[in-house]
Amino acid sequence: MFNWLQNLPLLLPWLVILPLVWALLSLALGTHCRHWLAGLAIAALMLVNLGLVGQWLLEGDLTYALGGWEAPLGIQLRLDGLALALVGVTSLVITACALHASTYLDDYPRAQQYFWPLLAFIWASLNVIWLSADLFNLYVGLELLGLSAVGLVALTGQAEALGAALRYLYAALLGSLAYLLGVALIYSGYGQLDLLALAPLLQSDASTRLALALMTLGLLLKTAIFPLHSWLPPAHGKALPPVSALLSALVVKASFYILARLWLQTGTQVVVPSAAQMLGVLGAGAVFWGGWMAWRQNELKMLVAYSTVAQLGYLMLIFPLAVGVSPAAAQLAWEGGWLHLIAHALAKAAMFLAAGNLVLAMRRPDLQGLHGVGRFLPFSLLGFGLAGVSIMGLPPSGGFMAKWLLLQSALLSGQWWWLLVLVAGSALSALYIFKVYQQCYVDDTEVDSFRHPSLWMDVSSILLAILAVGLGIFSAWPQALLGSVFDGGAG
Numbered sequence: 001m002f003n004w005l006q007n008l009p010l011l012l013p014w015l016v017i018l019p020l021v022w023a024l025l026s027l028a029l030g031t032h033c034r035h036w037l038a039g040l041a042i043a044a045l046m047l048v049n050l051g052l053v054g055q056w057l058l059e060g061d062l063t064y065a066l067g068g069w070e071a072p073l074g075i076q077l078r079l080d081g082l083a084l085a086l087v088g089v090t091s092l093v094i095t096a097c098a099l100h101a102s103t104y105l106d107d108y109p110r111a112q113q114y115f116w117p118l119l120a121f122i123w124a125s126l127n128v129i130w131l132s133a134d135l136f137n138l139y140v141g142l143e144l145l146g147l148s149a150v151g152l153v154a155l156t157g158q159a160e161a162l163g164a165a166l167r168y169l170y171a172a173l174l175g176s177l178a179y180l181l182g183v184a185l186i187y188s189g190y191g192q193l194d195l196l197a198l199a200p201l202l203q204s205d206a207s208t209r210l211a212l213a214l215m216t217l218g219l220l221l222k223t224a225i226f227p228l229h230s231w232l233p234p235a236h237g238k239a240l241p242p243v244s245a246l247l248s249a250l251v252v253k254a255s256f257y258i259l260a261r262l263w264l265q266t267g268t269q270v271v272v273p274s275a276a277q278m279l280g281v282l283g284a285g286a287v288f289w290g291g292w293m294a295w296r297q298n299e300l301k302m303l304v305a306y307s308t309v310a311q312l313g314y315l316m317l318i319f320p321l322a323v324g325v326s327p328a329a330a331q332l333a334w335e336g337g338w339l340h341l342i343a344h345a346l347a348k349a350a351m352f353l354a355a356g357n358l359v360l361a362m363r364r365p366d367l368q369g370l371h372g373v374g375r376f377l378p379f380s381l382l383g384f385g386l387a388g389v390s391i392m393g394l395p396p397s398g399g400f401m402a403k404w405l406l407l408q409s410a411l412l413s414g415q416w417w418w419l420l421v422l423v424a425g426s427a428l429s430a431l432y433i434f435k436v437y438q439q440c441y442v443d444d445t446e447v448d449s450f451r452h453p454s455l456w457m458d459v460s461s462i463l464l465a466i467l468a469v470g471l472g473i474f475s476a477w478p479q480a481l482l483g484s485v486f487d488g489g490a491g
Helices: 003-007 015-028 031-059 080-108 109-131 135-153 159-191 206-223 232-238 240-265 273-296 300-315 320-324 327-362 378-390 398-414 415-440 455-473 476-483
Strands: 064-066 078-079
Touching: 003 320, 015 031, 015 109, 015 273, 031 064, 031 080, 031 109, 031 398, 078 080, 078 109, 080 109, 080 240, 080 327, 080 455, 080 476, 109 135, 109 240, 135 159, 135 240, 159 206, 159 232, 206 240, 232 240, 232 300, 240 300, 240 320, 273 300, 273 320, 273 415, 273 455, 300 327, 300 398, 300 415, 320 327, 320 398, 327 378, 327 455, 378 415, 378 455, 398 415, 398 455
Parallel strands: none
Antiparallel strands: 064 078
């Protein structure tokens, strides 16, 4: 089926080149050309993604050395099953957010000038992170990603958005500094930064443990894992809806991706079960604190932002469930953790886009402003509700399948206490999601000023929500992709 792709050059570098060219052209051209340019760039990148799927199916894992220079002197890009899955999810989420923003930003002409180039830089930096095989290149990708994300948060120029962007900037820079110090220690000890080459070399000495601790601290701060999460709710809650969707679905996942690769594939000789259990405890704290704070919020987007804090906590369960356990339990944790990341990316992007539609229609950010909206916005509520099904972990959604795999891993490894976190976290999610719906169907006020979102704004949310639910039904191929990278776990 894909034999004709054998005659094409390797498409891997175009995942980075195309969005960078898009960003530069978008800065140079006028606003009236940016929508057309975005459409062409997105179409081209989607075609590259499809071509890479074919090349991966034909040849297996792909490697590309920039300029022909092999590691450790050159920069290498690697595409395995996990990276392929994340590249695909990134394309879907960014395409939906761009579709939503093409209409939503009509009210923000100043924001349009910078949204599209920053969106392209976000896409380029995410692809750099998914594909990079070198600790320093990952740092470069993190820096470009963080600065672009901060710019997107500050787009409106409002005081709350600027304050949130500044806090985000401080957190991003501090996290990058800690990570870079760890990278410097690794290089000084081993003279090597390539992840695959480092894996058999790392020793459990004081310098290596300190380097791993510094990198872990920096990446936890960038991922906004409890209790290092305080910058996230205002940044996500006060940004424009398509920006919030990007940040929650993709940006905070990039640093977790590096952390998981570092712990579970490269640093298997260094990590110990007690440290992995500590990361799990932080994840449990995030699930409970984020869920509780989400239920207490009075603003819709802040509720969804705190939900992100909670949902990120589930990702941390991959560490105690994959370190120091049997290979079967570790594989279940590996597949469940990454499947949760993908399901959350799709569902939370859909939820933020739908929340933006609701706030736009009712012209009020608070939950009381949603009274009576059930009569006017069935499609926005449909997108929010379908996304909520996955966030709550209800069958047959992707969120359910991910939690089911984590639950099986917990039982197989004898760590029953993580089962309580999974069940209680889902119950908390149900509380704050049903709280939103309760407000939407209170019909005690007359709606004097109502603005219906465009069709494309509803479509972008509903499509992502359907994908989040469908991920659970058709999870076999994503699980096969994710499982193809698993190498037995750490410890």
